[in-house]
Every structure is written in structure tokens, then in C-alpha cells.
Amino acid sequence: MNIEKHTEAIKACRFCFMCRHLSGIGNVTFRESDTPRVRALLLDQVMSNPALLANADTLETLYNSDLSAACRYHCVKHFDENGLLLAAREDVVKAGLAPADVCQVAAEYLARPAAPAISGKGDVLYFIDYNTAAVPAIATAFGKIMKKAGVSYRSAEKGCPGKALKVLGYANEAQKAAREFAAAVNAANVKTIVVSNPAAYDALVHDFPEMGIKLKGKVMHTSEYLLSLKLACRKKAGALYYLESDFLKNYHPDYEFPGKLLSHLGAKRLTFGTNNEESYTCGEGALVLQQLRPVLVKKLACYIEARADHPEKDLLVTASPYTRKQLSTHTKLKVVTLEELTASLI
Numbered sequence: 545m546n547i548e549k550h551t552e553a554i555k556a557c558r559f560c561f562m563c564r565h566l567s568g569i570g571n572v573t574f575r576e577s578d579t580p581r582v583r584a585l586l587l588d589q590v591m592s593n594p595a596l597l598a599n600a601d602t603l604e605t606l607y608n609s610d611l612s613a614a615c616r617y618h619c620v621k622h623f624d625e626n627g628l629l630l631a632a633r634e635d636v637v638k639a640g641l642a643p644a645d646v647c648q649v650a651a652e653y654l655a656r657p658a659a660p661a662i663s664g665k666g667d668v669l670y671f672i673d674y675n676t677a678a679v680p681a682i683a684t685a686f687g688k689i690m691k692k693a694g695v696s697y698r699s700a701e702k703g704c705p706g707k708a709l710k711v712l713g714y715a716n717e718a719q720k721a722a723r724e725f726a727a728a729v730n731a732a733n734v735k736t737i738v739v740s741n742p743a744a745y746d747a748l749v750h751d752f753p754e755m756g757i758k759l760k761g762k763v764m765h766t767s768e769y770l771l772s773l774k775l776a777c778r779k780k781a782g783a784l785y786y787l788e789s790d791f792l793k794n795y796h797p798d799y800e801f802p803g804k805l806l807s808h809l810g811a812k813r814l815t816f817g818t819n820n821e822e823s824y825t826c827g828e829g830a831l832v833l834q835q836l837r838p839v840l841v842k843k844l845a846c847y848i849e850a851r852a853d854h855p856e857k858d859l860l861v862t863a864s865p866y867t868r869k870q871l872s873t874h875t876k877l878k879v880v881t882l883e884e885l886t887a888s889l890i
């Protein structure tokens with residue numbers, strides 16, 4: 545079983561309460577089962593008796609997680625509670641135990657073409673994944689910035705690099721999608737690949753090398769690319785709250801570019817909520833939580849709204865199109881992405 549690779553985390557987490565307050569789902573369900581400790585206890589039992597993986601409550605718990613990796617990041621010894629869950633999901637799928645709702649969401653992604661449709665001219669390729677496409681203002685803002693900077697670029701729209709399949713536990717299918725995606729992007733032969741969605745960025749810079757897949761061109765999250773343009777601003781961003789991305793903070797510790805871009809834009813960053821450890825992303829790390837657990841995503845959004853100082857007038861900025869979409873859908877919060885903020889200032 546894949547979870548055997550995470551025996552160390554199982555042993556450490558099963559009797560530990562230390563990070564339970566950082567489990568986003570646990571904070572809205574108030575259930576102990578939605579914390580790293582009880583998930584590890586359940587999987588400890590599965591190690592002794594693999595038949596227990598079929599237990600309906602265990603399966604529900606495994607797919608409830610927001611996969612923010614906030615617990616791993618802030619754990620003193622960084623025990624990989626997040627990797628344990630992903631490994632367990634792979635075991636579930638390999639054993640043919642994926643619940644009906646998980647199979648349905650996976651089928652939606654399997655039906656999508658992996659290779660993106662590429663158009664335009666230039667050495668820069670801008671990847672507009674499904675989450676970015678769901679908020680058209682993001683690609684529009686990027687286009688405005690590129691026009692101002694005088695850089696022509698190509699768009700790669702709606703391909704699927706396999707990240708959603710991977711987090712659902714469909715490892716082989718994810719790898720097949722990743723190879724098809726990479727082949728299409730490599731055929732474009734560009735120097736730079738700019739990625740708006742942090743989940744897709746993580747797929748390209750972390751998952752692809754792990755699968756032995758090489759991409760031609762340097763992959764940059766939009767924050768890194770926009771910073772490299774050294775844009776002149778008409779005005780300063782001023783006071784705002786930056787909501788960290790799970791992928792850019794907890795998966796890629798100390799990823800510096802969103803912070804540097806905000807400084808370049810003249811942002812005065814204010815502290816959101818009561819601490820800087822919690823994930824305020826509505827489940828960005830789980831990618832398809834909105835499809836699997838819409839009620840929980842709404843609760844996560846309301847949890848964030850309840851922590852805003854002035855919910856109707858504070859400016860919130862996120863690197864994640866997913867977070868932008870969920871907060872705009874479920875709350876009155878004023879939230880924009882880094883692209884939109886940048887475009888409004890140049």
C-alpha cells in the first residue's frame with residue numbers, strides 16, 4: 545500500500561493534537577475525524593487490516609480534507625500528513641473503492657482533453673486552465689498588462705495537466721494527462737510558460753519532474769512573471785489583505801514572488817484574521833472540493849468572511865483563481881487576483 549511509505553507520519557500524527565486548529569475542514573465541521581490526528585489513527589488501523597479501507601466513514605474523511613498542507617508546513621518536524629492523505633487516496637482508487645461522487649468528478653476530468661488549445665504568437669505561453677477560465681477577468685487583466693508591456697504571447701486554454709486526477713487518487717490517469725499536456729506545450733517551443741493557477745504551477749514544477757516529464761521553457765507563476773516585467777505603476781496598491789495560496793506557501797515553502805510583486809505595486813499588507821498560519825483559500829489544495837463537498841466550501845468561505853475586519857470594503861488579494869471564484873460566489877468580500885490588481889494600477 546502507498547500509505548506504508550508514510551509510516552513515520554502515521555506514527556507521529558496519530559497521538560498528536562498540535563496542529564488540529566489548522567485543519568480548515570475541522571474548523572468548519574467541528575469533527576475530530578477531520579484533523580490529522582484522527583485521519584492518521586484511521587490509516588494506522590488500515591495498515592493493520594487493509595479491509596478497513598472500504599469503511600464508508602473512512603472514505604468520507606479521506607475525501608473531506610482541504611489538503612492545504614498547513615499542518616505539515618507548521619508542524620515542528622514537518623510530518624507529511626498531507627502526503628499521507630494523497631497516498632491513501634491512491635490506495636482507495638487502486639483497490640477499486642473510490643466512492644460514487646469521486647468517480648463522477650474523475651470521469652468529468654477524464655473526459656476533458658489533456659492537451660490545451662494553443663493560439664497567438666510569441667515566446668511566452670500563458671496557460672489558462674479551467675479555474676482561471678472560470679473568472680474571465682483574470683485573463684483579460686493579463687492581456688491588458690501584456691499589451692502595456694508590449695509583449696506578444698500565446699494562450700494555452702483549458703488543457704488538463706492531470707492535477708485534479710492526482711489529488712483524487714487517479715495516479716496513472718494523471719500521469720497520462722500530464723504527458724499529453726507536456727507534449728502539446730513542448731510542441732509550441734516557447735521560452736517561458738506563465739501559469740496563473742497555483743495548483744497548475746505545482747503540477748508543472750513539482751509533479752511533472754516527479755513523473756519524469758520535462759517541459760521546454762521556464763515555468764513561472766504569474767507573480768514571478770509580472771514582477772520580471774518591472775512595470776511602472778500609475779498609482780500604489782495601498783492597504784490590502786493578501787490571502788496566501790496553499791500551493792505557493794505550504795507546498796512551495798517561502799515562495800517569494802507574490803510578496804515581492806505586492807511590494808513592487810506599493811501594497812501595504814495588513815494581517816488577515818487572527819494568525820498567519822491558517823489556510824484562507826476555501827480548499828484550494830483539494831482542487832475539486834467545490835464539486836465533491838459544496839456545502840463545506842461554502843462554510844469555508846463564510847469562515848473567511850467572518851474574519852474580515854470590514855467585510856464589505858476591505859480589499860482582499862489572492863494568487864488563486866479558485867479562491868477568487870469561491871469567495872466571490874459565497875461571500876460579499878471584495879477579492880481580486882494578482883493579475884487584476886496589477887492591471888488596475890498600471
Ligand code: SF4
Binds near residue numbers: 619625
Ligand atoms: S503534522 Fe505534526 S503537529 Fe500535525 S498532527 Fe502530525 S505530528 Fe502533530
